Structure formats: C-alpha cells, structure tokens
Amino acid sequence: MKKRILLLAGGQSGEHEVSLMSARSVLGALPRDQFDVTPVVISKQGRWLPPTETQRALESGEAATGGDLVLHRVASAEGYDAVFPLLHGPMGEDGTVQGLLTLAGIPFVGSGVLGSSVSMDKVMTKQVLASAGIAQVEWRLAVRREWQQTPDAVRARAAELGFPLFVKPANLGSSVGISKVGTPDELDGALNLAFGLDRRVILEAMTSHKPREVEVGILGNDAPIASPVGELRFDAEFYDYETKYTEGRATMHIPAPLPPEVAARVQAAALTAFRALDCAGLARVDFFYVEETGELLLNEVNTMPGFTTTSMYPKLFEAAGLSYSELVTRLVGLALEER
Numbered sequence: 500m501k502k503r504i505l506l507l508a509g510g511q512s513g514e515h516e517v518s519l520m521s522a523r524s525v526l527g528a529l530p531r532d533q534f535d536v537t538p539v540v541i542s543k544q545g546r547w548l549p550p551t552e553t554q555r556a557l558e559s560g561e562a563a564t565g566g567d568l569v570l571h572r573v574a575s576a577e578g579y580d581a582v583f584p585l586l587h588g589p590m591g592e593d594g595t596v597q598g599l600l601t602l603a604g605i606p607f608v609g610s611g612v613l614g615s616s617v618s619m620d621k622v623m624t625k626q627v628l629a630s631a632g633i634a635q636v637e638w639r640l641a642v643r644r645e646w647q648q649t650p651d652a653v654r655a656r657a658a659e660l661g662f663p664l665f666v667k668p669a670n671l672g673s674s675v676g677i678s679k680v681g682t683p684d685e686l687d688g689a690l691n692l693a694f695g696l697d698r699r700v701i702l703e704a705m706t707s708h709k710p711r712e713v714e715v716g717i718l719g720n721d722a723p724i725a726s727p728v729g730e731l732r733f734d735a736e737f738y739d740y741e742t743k744y745t746e747g748r749a750t751m752h753i754p755a756p757l758p759p760e761v762a763a764r765v766q767a768a769a770l771t772a773f774r775a776l777d778c779a780g781l782a783r784v785d786f787f788y789v790e791e792t793g794e795l796l797l798n799e800v801n802t803m804p805g806f807t808t809t810s811m812y813p814k815l816f817e818a819a820g821l822s823y824s825e826l827v828t829r830l831v832g833l834a835l836e837e838r
C-alpha cells in the first residue's frame with residue numbers, strides 16, 4: 500500500500516517563498532510508487548489553500564491570501580499516514596504546527612513540539628546548549644517592552660558585548676531582520692528592525708576574527724547520524740538574505756576543507772546539540788570556526804533547514820551517499836518510526 504503524505508508548505512513567516520521552493524523539490528522527489536503526496540500551501544495569513552489554489556501557489560512561488568482556517572482543514576488531514584511540514588520560521592518550524600499535528604494524532608517529519616520550539620528561539624537554544632557544555636558566542640536577551648520603556652538599559656546591554664555586534668529577532672531564519680551593527684549609532688535602527696519582527700531579540704558578540712561558517716546535517720531519531728561537514732563561502736559582510744538566495748553569491752564546499760580533527764569536533768558537538776534539544780528526524784547545525792584560535796562556536800540549529808535539491812542539508816547527505824529522493828523517503832520512515 501502506498502503511504503499517503505500531506506506536504507505542508509508556504510506558511511506565515513518571512514520564509515514563505517523559501518518553503519515553496521523546497522516543497523517543489525520534495526514533491527518531485529518522493530517516489531510515486533511508494534507515496535501518494537498531497538501538497539497543501541498555507542497562505543501568508545495562515546490559511547490552508549484548497550487544491551487548485553495550492554497548485555497555483557506552487558507555480559507562482561507565493562500565496563498572499565486565500566484558503567480556510569486551519570481548524571476547519573485539520574480534520575481533512577486525518578487519513579494521512581504522515582505529514583511533511585516543510586515550513587520554516589514561526590507558525591511552522593516553531594512547534595505550533597507540530598502541536599496541531601500531535602493533537603490530531605498524525606505522525607510528521609521532524610522534531611516535535613519541544614525540539615521545534617526550543618530550537619526556533621535563538622535565546623532558548625543558547626541557554627539549553629550552554630548547559631550541555633557547548634561553546635557559543637557571548638549574547639544578551641532583550642524584550643520589546645524593555646526596548647519601549649527603558650531603551651538605555653538595552654543599549655547598555657548591547658555595549659557590554661562591544662562592536663561590531665549582531666542584532667537578531669530570536670525567532671526567525673533566512674537572516675530576515677538581522678543586522679551587523681558596526682558602531683553605537685547604528686544600534687537603534689537595528690533594534691527597531693528586529694523588534695518589528697519579534698518580541699524577543701538576541702544581541703550577539705562577534706568573534707575576534709571573521710569566522711568560517713561550517714554546517715553539518717543530522718539525520719535520525721534516537722540514534723542520529725552526522726553528515727560530512729560543509730562550508731559556505733561568500734563575499735559579503737555576513738550571510739544575509741540576498742547572499743543566501745541570489746544565485747552565485749555563495750559557494751558550498753563539501754566536504755569543508757578542515758583538519759579531520761576539527762570536522763570530528765563539529766559532528767560531535769552537533770550530535771550533542773541535537774540530543775540536548777530533543778530534536779528528531781533532521782536538523783542542520785551551523786557553527787563558526789575561528790581558524791586563528793581553533794575555536795568552534797555553535798551558531799544555531801535549524802529543525803527544518805532549506806530543502807531544495809541544491810540546499811546544503813540534502814547536499815551534505817548526498818556526499819554521504821544518500822540521494823535526495825532516498826533522503827526524503829528516509830525522513831518519512833523516521834516520522835513513522837516507533838519512538
């Protein structure tokens with residue numbers, strides 16, 4: 500019997516378009532002799548689109564409006580063997596959709612409520628990983644109310660980290676809302692931008708030297724494995740949205756040209772992080788490697804990483820001998836696994 504899969508894509512976050520790109524790849528890759536796949540695109544307003552509108556959105560790459568309230572549609576999600584929530588960012592990758600699917604009793608690809616929500620929030624991630632003994636940059640938390648009522652306290656907290664520093668919405672991805680702040684006079688603009696997107700903002704120190712950016716894929720549930728390590732190189736101040744999604748701006752190096760001992764440290768730290776955060780299925784764990792000092796700092800854990808056929812996560816496992824279509828098949832298998 501073919502497995503019935505519901506593929507959710509789009510969604511309400513700033514990564515709506517990125518998700519639709521990934522969904523097109525996954526739709527093309529789940530073997531049709533094993534799976535009967537139904538895509539449902541979620542509009543930017545959070546409503547689930549019916550089939551014809553879903554098709555149109557997949558073709559155009561965007562769905563601003565339309566569709567039905569999720570609670571009207573979730574009953575129709577019953578009868579699927581598994582859901583592939585190929586959604587990035589808030590209202591998709593952050594435990595919300597995972598909670599809905601858990602309540603509905605439908606198995607799904609990727610981390611559950613706990614792993615998704617903690618990994619989505621860059622501050623919670625840092626707190627949990629610090630207690631797991633993982634090295635990270637220095638950071639501070641600020642919340643919107645504080646920024647509105649006592650902005651000087653927030654500015655002083657930022658200054659403790661020194662400049663340049665990074666200001667980021669705690670719960671986003673694809674570099675949306677992130678600023679590299681070179682001098683104190685750029686700080687307010689960066690904070691206003693980040694607080695416009697999230698109630699929680701993380702301030703992060705930079706490493707003393709420009710770090711190399713290395714990433715590793717993790718695959719599995721309670722016995723996860725690590726992929727080879729990859730590296731991103733680009734010619735920009737940092738890996739911002741434009742650099743990420745403009746063809747030819749960044750290059751992927753797989754395997755990363757690293758001493759084997761460093762690559763092994765990356766894999767070990769990523770597996771520790773995956774377990775500490777109670778992740779499942781898949782995650783891409785991103786690090787800064789400071790060549791001059793040998794420091795390896797964990798940057799973030801993405802529980803639903805970019806998933807087009809040319810994205811880092813699938814490429815990392817391809818280097819390990821797992822094709823894109825084998826990878827998505829394996830992920831559905833992990834969703835159905837008894838845990």
Ligand code: ADP
Nearest residue numbers: 636665671672673674675703704705706737738
């Ligand atoms: P996202 O979840 O949006 O990808 P990241 O935390 O990975 O957010 O930040 C995006 C990019 O910004 C990173 O890939 C890196 O280029 C740069 N960056 C973020 N934080 C730092 C930092 N503390 N030091 C140096 N570069 C950083």
Ligand code: MG
Nearest residue numbers: 672673799801
């Ligand atoms: Mg991210």
Ligand code: MG
Nearest residue numbers: 673674785799
């Ligand atoms: Mg990132």
